[in-house]
Amino acid sequence: MKNSEIARVFEDIASLLELKGENRFKVRAYQRAARSIEFLPKEIEVMLQQGEDLRGIAGVGEAISKKAVELVTTGRLSYYEELQTQIPPGTTALLEIPGIGPKIASKLASELKISGIDELEQAILNGRVATLAGLGSKTADNIMRQIQSLRRKDQRMPIGQALPIVEEIIADLGSVPGIRNLTAAGSLRRFRETVGDIDLMGTADNPKAVIQSLVALPHVREILAQGPTKATVILLSGIQLDLRMVEHGQFGSLLQYFTGNKGHNIALRTRGQKKGLKLSEYGITDLQTGKLETFANEKDFYARLGLAYIPPEIREDQGEIALAERNALPNLIQLSDVLCDLHVHTDWSDGNDSIETMARAAKRLGYRHLAITDHSFGRGIARGLDEKRLRQQIEEIQRINQRMEGIRILTGTEVDIRADGSLDLPDDILAELDVVVASIHSGMRQEQVKITRRVIGAIENPHVDIIGHPTCRIIAEREPIELDMEAVFRAAAHASTVLEINATPSRMDLKDSHAYRARELGVKLSLGSDAHSADHLEFMRYGIGVARRAFCQPETIINTWPLRQLTAFLKRPR
DNA sequence: GCCGTTTTCGGCCCGACTGTTTTCAGTCG
Numbered sequence: 001m002k003n004s005e006i007a008r009v010f011e012d013i014a015s016l017l018e019l020k021g022e023n024r025f026k027v028r029a030y031q032r033a034a035r036s037i038e039f040l041p042k043e044i045e046v047m048l049q050q051g052e053d054l055r056g057i058a059g060v061g062e063a064i065s066k067k068a069v070e071l072v073t074t075g076r077l078s079y080y081e082e083l084q085t086q087i088p089p090g091t092t093a094l095l096e097i098p099g100i101g102p103k104i105a106s107k108l109a110s111e112l113k114i115s116g117i118d119e120l121e122q123a124i125l126n127g128r129v130a131t132l133a134g135l136g137s138k139t140a141d142n143i144m145r146q147i148q149s150l151r152r153k154d155q156r157m158p159i160g161q162a163l164p165i166v167e168e169i170i171a172d173l174g175s176v177p178g179i180r181n182l183t184a185a186g187s188l189r190r191f192r193e194t195v196g197d198i199d200l201m202g203t204a205d206n207p208k209a210v211i212q213s214l215v216a217l218p219h220v221r222e223i224l225a226q227g228p229t230k231a232t233v234i235l236l237s238g239i240q241l242d243l244r245m246v247e248h249g250q251f252g253s254l255l256q257y258f259t260g261n262k263g264h265n266i267a268l269r270t271r272g273q274k275k276g277l278k279l280s281e282y283g284i285t286d287l288q289t290g291k292l293e294t295f296a297n298e299k300d301f302y303a304r305l306g307l308a309y310i311p312p313e314i315r316e317d318q319g320e321i322a323l324a325e326r327n328a329l330p331n332l333i334q335l336s337d338v339l340c341d342l343h344v345h346t347d348w349s350d351g352n353d354s355i356e357t358m359a360r361a362a363k364r365l366g367y368r369h370l371a372i373t374d375h376s377f378g379r380g381i382a383r384g385l386d387e388k389r390l391r392q393q394i395e396e397i398q399r400i401n402q403r404m405e406g407i408r409i410l411t412g413t414e415v416d417i418r419a420d421g422s423l424d425l426p427d428d429i430l431a432e433l434d435v436v437v438a439s440i441h442s443g444m445r446q447e448q449v450k451i452t453r454r455v456i457g458a459i460e461n462p463h464v465d466i467i468g469h470p471t472c473r474i475i476a477e478r479e480p481i482e483l484d485m486e487a488v489f490r491a492a493a494h495a496s497t498v499l500e501i502n503a504t505p506s507r508m509d510l511k512d513s514h515a516y517r518a519r520e521l522g523v524k525l526s527l528g529s530d531a532h533s534a535d536h537l538e539f540m541r542y543g544i545g546v547a548r549r550a551f552c553q554p555e556t557i558i559n560t561w562p563l564r565q566l567t568a569f570l571k572r573p574r
Numbered sequence: 575g576c577c578g579t580t581t582t583c584g585g586c587c588c589g590a591c592t593g594t595t596t597t598c599a600g601t602c603g
Binding site: 023024025026027028029030032033059060061062063064098099100101102103104134135136138139142186197199225226227229230232242244257258260262265266267268269270272273274278279280281282 | 575576577578579580585586587588589590591592593594595599600601602603
C-alpha cells in the first residue's frame with residue numbers, strides 16, 4: 001500500500017473523529033501523521049521491509065505506528081472500519097465544503113439526515129437548511145455557492161499557473177501609494193508543486209486603500225470577505241486569494257506566520273510558549289511583561305527564538321527546527337549557483353528558437369555553458385534527429401562555439417528509451433556527444449517490473465549521463481509511470497548516472513520527496529528546463545524550488561559544477 | 575494521540591471574519 005493511500009486513511013480517521021466530537025488534539029494528531037506520511041520521502045512498505053521503526057516519523061507514535069503496520073500488512077484497518085459504522089456514511093464528504101466544519105456537518109446529518117453533497121443541495125433548495133437553529137439564509141446561500149464552485153472543479157492549482165497570476169497582481173497593486181513589502185506567502189512561497197489558495201502579505205500606510213484596490217482588480221470574480229486588514233476573494237481562474245496587511249515594522253512576523261506550514265508554526269509557537277513567549281502575526285509578546293516585540297524581517301524573528309533563519313521551502317515540520325537550533329541547516333542551492341541548463345530543445349526538433357538564440361538567452365541568465373538536447377528520431381512527431389542530422393548539428397554547434405564568446409555550447413541529445421528498453425540512437429554517436437539525456441516518451445502504461453527494468457537498463461547504459469523526467473508525470477494531468485523508485489535510485493547511485501529534476505512547471509519531475517530520497521542515497525541530480533523556446537529557460541526556478549525542498553546543496557546538483565569538473569564527470573571511464 | 579533543555583502526565587497556537595448570537599460559536603488559515 002502506497003504512502004498516499006495510508007495518508008488518506010488517517011486523514012479520513014481524523015474527519016470521522018472530528019464528527020464524533022472527539023478531543024481535537026487527537027484529531028490533530030491523526031492529521032499531522034497523515035501529512036507526515038504523505039510527504040515522506042520513503043515508502044512505508046520499504047521501511048517495514050528494512051525493519052525500520054515507524055515511530056521515527058514526525059507525529060507517529062505507538063498507536064499510529066501499529067495502525068500503519070496493520071494497514072500495510074493486511075490492507076485493512078479494523079479501527080477505521082469500526083469508526084465508519086459510527087458516523088452516517090457521506091458525512092465526511094460534507095466537510096470538504098468550505099464553510100462546513102464538524103458542527104454543521106453533524107447537525108445536517110443528524111437533523112436533516114443528509115448524507116452527501118447532492119442531498120445537501122436539495123435541502124438548501126427547498127429551504128430546510130436555513131431553518132436549522134444556528135443557521136440562516138445567508139449561511140445556506142454561502143454553502144450553495146461553495147457547492148457550485150466545488151463542482152466547477154476548483155482543485156489545487158499547479159504552481160506554474162499560480163505564480164504568474166500572483167506576480168501580475170503584485171505588479172498591479174504595486175502602484176497603490178504607501179504600499180510596501182507585497183509578497184506571496186503560503187504554499188506558493190514554500191514552492192509546493194500545487195497550491196490550494198494564494199496568500200498575499202504586505203504592509204502599507206493605508207491598508208484599507210490596498211484592500212479596496214485588490215477587490216476592484218479585474219482579476220477578481222467574487223469577494224468573500226473584506227475587513228480593514230484582510231480580504232478574501234475568488235479570482236477569475238477560480239482560485240481563492242487572501243490578502244493580509246499589517247504595520248510596516250511587523251512584516252517579518254506576518255510573513256513568517258502566513259508562510260507556514262501549519263505544523264511548522266505550531267511547533268514554533270509551542271517552542272515560544274516554553275520560553276514564556278506568545279507568537280502571532282503581530283510579533284512576539286513576553287507573557288510576563290505583556291510587552292510586544294515587533295519584527296520587520298523573518299531572520300530577526302527566528303533569531304529571537306534562538307533559531308537560524310529557515311528557508312521557506314523546508315518549513316514543513318520535518319525536523320528543520322531541530323536543525324536550525326543546532327545551526328546545522330543545509331546550505332540550500334540557489335538559482336545563482338546554476339551555471340548551465342542541461343535539457344534544452346531548439347528548432348532542429350520541436351523547439352521554436354535556433355541554437356544561437358538559446359545560447360544568447362542562456363548567456364543573459366548568467367550561464368557559462370549550455371547543453372543542446374534535441375529529440376531523437378523515434379519522436380517523429382517532434383521532428384526528432386536521426387544520426388545524420390545529429391552529426392550536422394554537432395558541426396553547427398562547433399561553428400557557433402568558435403564565434404560565440406562567454407558561453408560554451410555542449411552537444412547532446414534527449415534520446416528515447418523505446419518500449420523494449422533499447423535506445424533510439426546507436427552507441428557510436430552517443431559516445432561522441434557531450435551530454436546524453438535518456439527519457440521515456442511512450443509505452444508509459446507498462447507494468448512496474450517491466451518499466452522499472454526498462455529505466456534501469458538505460459541507467460546502466462555507459463553512454464547515458466542523465467535520465468530525463470524520470471516518472472513522466474504531468475501535474476494534475478498524467479499519473480507517473482509505475483516505477484519502483486527505490487530500485488531506480490539505488491541503480492542510479494551505483495552506476496553514478498544522474499537523475500533529472502525537470503524544471504518545466506507542469507512536470508517538476510523528479511518531485512520534491514523523490515529528489516530528497518535520491519539525494520539521501522547519494523544520487524547526483526541535474527536541473528533541466530526542457531525549454532522549447534528561449535523564454536522557457538526561466539523555468540529553472542521551478543527546478544530550484546524542488547531541489548531546495550529536497551534539501552539539496554549546490555554540490556549535489558551537477559549544473560553548479562564548473563565546466564572542467566562537469567566534462568571530467570561526463571567523460572569518466574565506465 | 576503525541577511528546578518532553580520545565581514534563582513519561584498534562585499539556586497541546588493564535589487571531590480575523592461572518593452570521594445570527596444579544597455576547598459568541600463556528601470556521602478558516
